[in-house]
Amino acid sequence: VTRESAVTSEVTRLAQRLVRARSANPPGDTREAAGAVETALAGAFDVTRLEPEPGFVSIVGSHSFPRPGRTLILCGHLDVVPADESAAGGWTRDPWAAEINGGWLYGRGSLDMKGALAGMIDAARRTVADEAALRGRIVVAAVADEECGGRRGAGALVKEAVTAADGVIIGEPGDGAVCIGHRGMCFVEATVRGKATHASTGGGVNAVMSMVRVLGALEGIELTHTSDPLLGGPTIAIGTVISGGSTANVIPDLCRATIDVRKVPGMTDDSVLADLRGRLASRGVSDPVAFSITASVEPSVTDAHDPIVAVSADAYLEEFGRPPEVRGMSATTDGWWFRNRRGIPTVTALGPGKIADCHTVDERVSIAELESYARIYAGIIRRFLSADGPDVVGS
Numbered sequence: 001v002t003r004e005s006a007v008t009s010e011v012t013r014l015a016q017r018l019v020r021a022r023s024a025n026p027p028g029d030t031r032e033a034a035g036a037v038e039t040a041l042a043g044a045f046d047v048t049r050l051e052p053e054p055g056f057v058s059i060v061g062s063h064s065f066p067r068p069g070r071t072l073i074l075c076g077h078l079d080v081v082p083a084d085e086s087a088a089g090g091w092t093r094d095p096w097a098a099e100i101n102g103g104w105l106y107g108r109g110s111l112d113m114k115g116a117l118a119g120m121i122d123a124a125r126r127t128v129a130d131e132a133a134l135r136g137r138i139v140v141a142a143v144a145d146e147e148c149g150g151r152r153g154a155g156a157l158v159k160e161a162v163t164a165a166d167g168v169i170i171g172e173p174g175d176g177a178v179c180i181g182h183r184g185m186c187f188v189e190a191t192v193r194g195k196a197t198h199a200s201t202g203g204g205v206n207a208v209m210s211m212v213r214v215l216g217a218l219e220g221i222e223l224t225h226t227s228d229p230l231l232g233g234p235t236i237a238i239g240t241v242i243s244g245g246s247t248a249n250v251i252p253d254l255c256r257a258t259i260d261v262r263k264v265p266g267m268t269d270d271s272v273l274a275d276l277r278g279r280l281a282s283r284g285v286s287d288p289v290a291f292s293i294t295a296s297v298e299p300s301v302t303d304a305h306d307p308i309v310a311v312s313a314d315a316y317l318e319e320f321g322r323p324p325e326v327r328g329m330s331a332t333t334d335g336w337w338f339r340n341r342r343g344i345p346t347v348t349a350l351g352p353g354k355i356a357d358c359h360t361v362d363e364r365v366s367i368a369e370l371e372s373y374a375r376i377y378a379g380i381i382r383r384f385l386s387a388d389g390p391d392v393v394g395s
């Protein structure tokens with residue numbers, strides 16, 4: 001451990017500081033982690049602080065080179081999913097200690113995605129020292145609330161602070177690829193109301209049995225869509241959470257169940273709801289079910305021929321010696337806020353590690369990979385903002 005800490009790089013040390021600044025969401029308080037980013041950016045960046053709701057702090061650090069040119073945004077989220085620290089939680093290490101062992105940095109958020117955020121800050125700091133070689137503007141956006149939809153993070157950012165740019169890189173784990181799109185998502189809540197009575201009477205209307213018929217009829221539903229060349233088709237998971245009834249001898253008067261739907265371009269929340277209702281009608285299910293949308297993210301796609309994609313692929317090739325796979329991803333990121341709300345070409349995930357390893361017990365990131373991606377981010381900045389680049393002026 002002593003030997004390893006002796007060679008710890010600046011990017012790893014910054015990642016450790018961020019992991020130690022607890023920012024579990026819920027509740028989503030990012031003040032401490034935002035403070036660490038503010039300190040890391042102080043001096044060379046103009047720093048703006050956004051706090052649309054108490055505790056949900058995002059930091060925007062901006063540096064303009066003397067000559068005008070493109071604007072590049074490097075974005076990562078400050079919040080992390082909670083970590084169960086009880087014995088039952090399964091962690092074999094302190095999730096907030098940012099321990100280093102065997103070439104790995106451990107801790108909640110090390111992979112998703114404080115490591116990558118540290119890499120972006122490190123890359124931005126290194127390249128701003130290089131005034132003469134670059135033009136335009138570099139923006140580091142460290143945002144709150146990604147794990148709960150992003151409205152109080154990237155959503156506030158695209159509304160208030162960053163309205164135009166020429167490219168965005170989101171440093172989420174990309175499974176070794178350059179991801180340029182993500183599917184959308186909606187959570188549907190199904191509610192059935194019945195009529196409670198003493199279970200011995202043989203009367204009442206059992207809401208749980210109504211829900212059984214509803215969910216059974218929805219199983220195997222085909223959602224209306226056109227297959228997307230980048231994102232493929234939708235998926236639906238029926239009954240991801242279910243609750244109903246209060247005790248063994250009362251006929252339940254209420255049952256709720258959730259349905260997770262992943263959308264591709266062309267699908268909307270309304271088209272999903274119409275599909276669900278149509279399926280019940282065609283199966284002859286007349287139970288009184290109400291559907292509502294409790295969370296929604298739009299699918300997002302950036303043109304594979306956009307300059308930000310080519311520049312990302314070049315920087316990747318330079319680091320790893322092979323071209324990346326350029327593709328879409330099934331999970332969502334903050335990418336759609338920039339792409340869909342502001343029309344900015346966006347790489348939705350380019351960062352160390354795999355999506356499947358996020359939100360896990362003993363979460364960790366490979367330090368060697370983290371350092372590789374820090375160099376890739378620096379390579380993207382140098383290429384996208386290069387002095388002989390185009391005269392595009394973002395704002």
Ligand SMILES: [Zn+2]
Nearest residue numbers: 077112113172
């Ligand atoms: Zn993430």
